[in-house]
Amino acid sequence: MNFLKMSVVWLFLLPNVVSAELLSVQVEQVFLRDKPSFLGKNGVRLQYAEQVENEKAENGWNYVKSLQNGSKGWVHTSALSEKTIVLNASQKLSNSSVSQSEVLMAGKGFNKQVETEYKKQNSKLNFTLVDTIEKSNRVNTQELIVFAKNGKLNL
């Protein structure tokens, strides 16, 4: 009888323990939003490789909790990876419970250092223009809301 009682207790505790799914931010930066939509107000900014705990998911959005500061909010699923993104090799080695297939090494392979070397070899290429496009060709949420409303579009 006691065994049965304890098993029931464990079964109630189980979802809370097992559902602590960890996800990593796979984009340079993303904001936590107060609702699962791009209309949602921006909250705390999460950085690349930051880990979050997934609390629930709906319609392509995840409600997550930042492991860094405990902030909660909605992030689009495409900004998150199931793989742990490791910023340096020593961090990976310290966590032996994570297997090779579950890990992505940030900054590996084609990175800033490789781009710099490529630039040296191809001095005719104009990366300043690419930087300009990246910095200036952005649209903020507020502008997009007005654009959608005026054009009778969905957001």
Added chain:
Amino acid sequence: MKVHFIAGAMVLLFFAGCKEIEVPDMNIGGIATADIKKGLGLGKQVLNAAQDITQQEEYYIGRSVASSLLEKYKLSSNQELTEYINSVGNMLVVNSKQPEIFGGYHFAVLESNEINAFATPGGFVFVTRAIVKMCKNEDELAAVLAHEISHIQLRHGMSSIKDSRWTNFATTLGVEATKKYASNDLIKLTDAFGGSVSDVVNTLVVNGYSREYEMSADAYALEILSKTGYAPTSIVSMLEQMQKTLADDKGGFGTTHPKASERVESISKVLQKSETKVESVRTERFIKYSKNA
């Protein structure tokens, strides 16, 4: 009590150990992972290199591809038109399946009389002044941009990278990544990087994507247009307009894309009846921003 605790812990450990890591089916670097799973005999190291390419790496390839395109084409300084195209592009992006990408999506106009549009891995989309002028309204422009966004999200650019690049890449990278590469490895990696950039640029500018890729980009574009609230039929009217305009054109888009008539035929098969119409307010703002294109 101790026995019960152990029994409970065993149940817990059993469930905790059931986590399954599934490798999604995709095609990267010309390697179909579904085929690889069936065991076609490609090296495990190459497979890992192609599969584990991060969004950050795609972003760096995209920056260099964009830079190569800007060597061939002049960037437009028409700020009003550029901002407008970024608004249309971002409307489509937020209604797509992958609105978040490492460095974000960026749309730009090229000063060229050639009817053309390009999308690089990592989120850069370029449209020529001529293709903007060819469109009759915002919905047709959105159809052009949605097609390019589809190429990015379906990772067609990355698929154009030859298998041999991944072999070099995997050999150089080894098992462990470091923060900074030694000069020997850096040279090898830069060679693989330069080769990958060339493969993508050649596909975009010279060879074009396969007919299959173009048709799948059209089909996905249809979905994005529809979700955003643009008239899905605008993709057909845009292609028909292109067919007329390209009749005498011997270069650019005509050489890198299947015939517009073939694309219309293909898209018509999946185009469902839609009530969404081209709104005059959108056409008015399109005329306003594109008049000086």
